[in-house]
Amino acid sequence: MAETKTAAYICAGCGIGDKIDVGQLEKIAQKEGKMQVVKRHDFLCNEEGVQLIRNDIANEGVTHVVVAACSRRSKTEAFDFPSIAMARANLREGVIWVVAEGSAHDEVRQEMANDYVRMGCAELKKMKLPEGNPDKAENRRILVVGGGMAGMTAALEAAETGYAVVLLEKQSKLGGWAAQLWKRVPFKEPYAAPQDTGVAELIAKVSKHPRISVHLNSTIAETSGAPGRFNVKIAQESGAVSEELVGAIIQASGFTSYDITKLPELGGGLPNVIDQAGLEALAISANGAPIKRADGKEVKSVTFIQCAGQRDESGTHLPYCSGHCCATSIKQAMYFKDANPDIETVVMYTDLRVPGMGEDFYRSAQEKGVVFTKGKASKVETTGSGSKVSFRDLILDEDTSIDADLVVLATGQVPNSGVNIDLPDDDPVKTQQVSILNLNYRQGKDLPQLKQGLTDSHFICFPYETRRTGIYAAGPVRRPMDLLQATEDATGAALKAIQAVENADAGRAAHPRVGDLSYPMVRLEGCTQCKRCTVECPFGAIDEDERRFPVFNESRCRRCGTCMGACPVRVISFENYSVDTVGMQIKAVDMPDEFSERPRILILACENDAYPALDMAGLARHVYSAFVRAIPVRCLGSVNAIWITDALNSGYDGVMMMGCKHGENYQCHFVKGSELANYRMSKIDDTLKQLGLEKERVASYEVAITDSARVAALINDYVAKIVEIGMSPMKGFA
């Protein structure tokens, strides 16, 4: 590697030069920061300024650059030098925009700017230019697990984009649930009547596509590897096992209908009480003629009971809404009404939910004479040749009943998620579960579940993303949905899979640090085999070898640094983000003595939400104390306890940790990072006690990206509290 040459470029634009003595910054960069080249410019992000840096890189052999200007989140197009390592000192959003106006604050403002330059230089010296993941793998084939609507759509979309696809189906034919429908809920204009499913055409397209190879009667015996190099053993019903190498996997394993016999109070198990799938079967066998019951009697009256075993608050049945069932019952009621308007069709609901264009469909059913009764069924029993449905009429507020030849229960979707890896191994539920992917990952055989057995990592923020890089979930296995949503889901997941194979080939990270070339490096000779990294990695990227040393699968890694935060012996690091890059910044701050009345507060802010919130506080000119020094971290999960200890030892009066919301409805971009950080920090009290410090000196906050005003208030309140407690007695020892 070429020789290192460091340089600092200090911008005086955007008012920095008016409020801060830039000359002082230059001196600090030179004398304290030991930068070999130090230059100032009045408008660094303009063409001339950027050219200045480019020239130095090209002609002067500069390899490491500190840009002391605006936030690292600003002007990223201008300050884009992919061939060198770069640190940014945030003088604009972090200093001049947030420190109170007026000459009374000149001194603290200058101190703050000086410190940020010191910190930038300190960080830079520990940084290396990331060279890209050596665990590159170029397999671009995509495996789709499940041959239903979502699986077939994903396969076709990926194949049409030019990628080879392996489509795997457990049954003897493609089609899944969609093939078992007589008609589907309308998905295009005029949203007034059931439409053809189009499944036969889709199956034909998929079956003869030159880039799709279909494996029927097949399951996965084992999945190993990482994005770009998954090795999948496919077991056929016959017992034969074949191996396929693929770059990414889409799991579209669908759902199972909630077992109707679990609902005896609603007649589950009685001969004339069926579920929605049962009615589809009757409609298919009628093939357009009047629909007959299993006993051959023509149906003259039918009652649909919505939310059967769903939205259950008692904890016995499904607690959630499956989303499609209202529209499905409306569609099925139309099977009857369209054939014979005299057939009595009643849809009994508590809340009718018809998302999308479903409202038109609902109106169309009302026009056709389908009766909608707002009521809650309590009992279904056989009477004479039909059934009696006892229910509470929720509008008329009375108990009443209705007779019907046939009762249809709208039961919900239960995701086919495989094994719930979070259950203990001896849990009776877990031992019954059959794995879908059979991953040989250290953390378990299947994808982690979010809630209610649904395979997802965040319903709103990261659709299709699972917590296993390169493996994406699509369709009702991810969340309950209808055919149209499953189709859209599949298309999205196909694009994600394509991104995954392309990133794996380029040695780059996938979501959310897309394109990041750094990757975790471990110094195994220092490792104590404690297993914390392998257990805590939110993405199951780290396996263990036979001696219980961690085996990093870099392509599975999302670069959050949770392993780095977990490691008690600090042997895990990234080229441009390590215990040292942050540790040296912490130590670089000039620490005023105990009697200065100028406390120093360290802020460790998550770069995804908290740091942008701090930037936006600046943008909105929310004034906060000049006693804080903020360092962005990839995730609070990457915060190593040594940073806190170091900070307290070197005389900081307080540490504020700012991360994303964790737990239920979490917002952490790395799913478990902030939760783990919170857990680790709950143990920091011992450290504080050892040091003889008050427990208020370390505080954790949940900060959302929208919290720009709140974050300034949090800082000011915390500084006031520290001033009240008094200065740290640790100053001057480090």
Place this chain on the structure above:
Amino acid sequence: MSESNQLNTLNQQAVARYQNNFLKEVEDHVEEGQWVKMCMQCGVCAGSCPFGAHWEHSPQKLFMMIRAGKREEVLSTDSMWLCTSCYNCVVRCPRKLPITHIMHGLATYARRLGLVPKGQPTEEFATLFWNNLAKTGRINELKLTLGHYFKDGLISGIKTALGMQSIGIKMVLAKRLNPMEIFGGHGIKDLKGFQAIIAKAREIEDKKHGAAH
């Protein structure tokens, strides 16, 4: 056949013909009744009605009762007779149901079948008003007012009339009320033509819904 017997027969015919399918009966015989099935039970009409608290059954409930086949209860309630035609519900209904018109339609249909609760004041006044109007083709205000005052007998009529005395005198002085109207008053120019129109309208109505009174 007396009028009440006649009504009773009509009612029984309707019951028999629709075999408990009251929704269908409403669609066929109540003005704008075909809209009832489109109600989505949001309750905005019930919440918007300024007289809502006084209704036994809100429009929302009436629609649900019609679907539930509660024929007797719907047609014999006096709820829809309380509608003041403010049109709040019509303006607010997200499904654009002409609720005010349906209420009047239900009231009219109930009256046609003779199911209105006895002594329902709105119905009584409406009958008085109609009879007054149909006679001369225009309203005789003095007779209408007096007829209203004395509907419950002589004593209460005199009491009410005395109570309204000062207003009546002021109206006479302001030439808003002519005491001579008590002797029959004046009619419209073409009374015969007017009565022919009314007769024709009734003929059409009866043909559609069966002869009432």
